[in-house]
Every structure is written in C-alpha cells, then in structure tokens.
Amino acid sequence: MNKINLKEKLSLFNEHWTPKIVGELNGQQVKLAKLQGDFIWHSHENEDELFYIIKGTLKMEFRDKMVVLNEGDVLIVPRGVEHRPIAEEEVHVMLFEPAETKHTGKVEHELTKKELDWI
Amino acid sequence: MNKINLKEKLSLFNEHWTPKIVGELNGQQVKLAKLQGDFIWHSHENEDELFYIIKGTLKMEFRDKMVVLNEGDVLIVPRGVEHRPIAEEEVHVMLFEPAETKHTGKVEHELTKKELDWI
Numbered sequence: 497m498n499k500i501n502l503k504e505k506l507s508l509f510n511e512h513w514t515p516k517i518v519g520e521l522n523g524q525q526v527k528l529a530k531l532q533g534d535f536i537w538h539s540h541e542n543e544d545e546l547f548y549i550i551k552g553t554l555k556m557e558f559r560d561k562m563v564v565l566n567e568g569d570v571l572i573v574p575r576g577v578e579h580r581p582i583a584e585e586e587v588h589v590m591l592f593e594p595a596e597t598k599h600t601g602k603v604e605h606e607l608t609k610k611e612l613d614w615i
Numbered sequence: 616m617n618k619i620n621l622k623e624k625l626s627l628f629n630e631h632w633t634p635k636i637v638g639e640l641n642g643q644q645v646k647l648a649k650l651q652g653d654f655i656w657h658s659h660e661n662e663d664e665l666f667y668i669i670k671g672t673l674k675m676e677f678r679d680k681m682v683v684l685n686e687g688d689v690l691i692v693p694r695g696v697e698h699r700p701i702a703e704e705e706v707h708v709m710l711f712e713p714a715e716t717k718h719t720g721k722v723e724h725e726l727t728k729k730e731l732d733w734i
C-alpha cells in the first residue's frame with residue numbers, strides 16, 4: 497500500500513507503445529504509456545478503455561470523428577469501437593482497463609506486446 | 616464518446632466529501648471529489664479504491680501508518696483496509712472504484728451520500 501508517483505514511474509522507461517503496469521484493483525489495471533507517432537486501428541471486444549492525458553496532445557481517431565485530448569483530459573473508449581491513437585509529439589498517458597486487455601485489441605501486429613511489465 | 620476535462624468538471628461544484636460521477640467503464644466509475652478537513656474511518660468490504668491527486672496534499676491515515684499524497688500521486692486502498700482521508704487544505708481527487716462503492720464504506724454517517732450525481 498505504497499503511493500505511486502506517475503512522473504517517477506514515467507522516468508523509468510522510454511519505449512513507445514509499450515504500456516507498463518503500475519497498479520491493479522478490482523480486476524482492472526492502471527498502466528502508463530508513452531506514445532509517439534501513429535498507432536494501428538483496433539478495438540477491444542469486451543473491454544472499455546480509459547485514457548487520461550498526463551502530458552502532451554493525443555488525437556484519437558474514430559471512423560467518424562477525431563477527438564483531440566490535452567493534458568488533464570479523460571476519454572473512455574467503449575468496447576467494440578474502432579480507434580486509432582495519433583501522437584504527433586510524445587504523449588504520456590495513464591490507462592485504466594481490465595487486466596486482460598491487449599493494447600492492440602483483436603489485431604495481431606508487430607506492435608502487440610504479449611506480456612506487459614510491471615514497473 | 617466525448618472527452619472529459621477534469622478541471623472544467625471540478626469547476627462545476629464546491630461541496631466537500633461529495634464525489635461526482637464523470638464516467639463509467641467495465642462496471643467501474645470515475646469520480647471527482649473535493650476534500651477538506653478530516654473524513655471518517657471506514658473501509659470497503661468488497662471494493663478496492665484508487666485515489667489520484669489532482670491538486671493539493673492528502674494524508675491517508677491507516678491504523679498503522681500515514682501516507683502523504685501530493686499532486687500526481689496515486690494510491691490504491693485494498694478492500695477491507697480501514698482508512699481515513701485528511702485534507703488540511705482543499706484537495707481535488709479523481710477516484711476509480713466499482714459503481715456500487717459507497718464513499719463511507721460500511722459506515723452510515725451524516726456524510727454518507729445515498730445517491731451520487733453525475734456531472
């Protein structure tokens with residue numbers, strides 16, 4: 497039951513598109529990620545996904561619109577909805593989602609991580 | 616599927632110890648609260664509870680220790696663990712917990728809110 501400082505945790509890694517687990521509660525995990533560039537289109541069949549922007553500007557592309565997220569913004573992407581995160585410059589995010597969520601959803605891609613690390 | 620700006624949402628209310636719901640995902644709710652003063656000792660029988668400090672300093676008292684949380688800190692209080700939040704000055708927090716979580720846990724108190732509002 498120790499506190500987790502997000503900035504300190506973010507200083508521990510530099511990889512992009514590689515979420516790190518920092519906490520778990522009620523079957524959900526709290527993850528931190530650094531994003532830069534365009535990710536792939538994907539959806540999560542059974543999991544809603546929350547993005548909280550710690551630093552930077554994240555564009556979330558949907559099939560019918562684009563949502564621009566800045567520091568302090570939260571976006572919940574409902575299950576089944578295709579989305580594609582775009583980070584023109586580096587973005588730091590906190591994610592909340594069920595422990596079993598794969599970050600590329602149903603899509604198997606070279607970016608897909610099989611096992612995420614705790615930091 | 617609209618973004619939620621935490622600072623904007625926080626500007627919509629002033630009451631202390633009255634969490635407001637801003638989002639829901641996977642049976643969990645995201646809540647915002649303003650805290651000032653001492654809360655009551657309580658625990659949540661079946662729910663882990665996450666605190667994220669948006670502004671201020673929150674002291675979380677446990678029966679055997681005290682954890683001091685500052686802006687950008689996260690603390691997960693596991694189910695069953697008695698805790699008491701103390702905010703000497705006003706603190707703004709984001710909470711993440713199952714939708715059915717009562718903020719005073721099993722304790723019925725004048726501070727207990729029966730129904731939380733969405734903002």
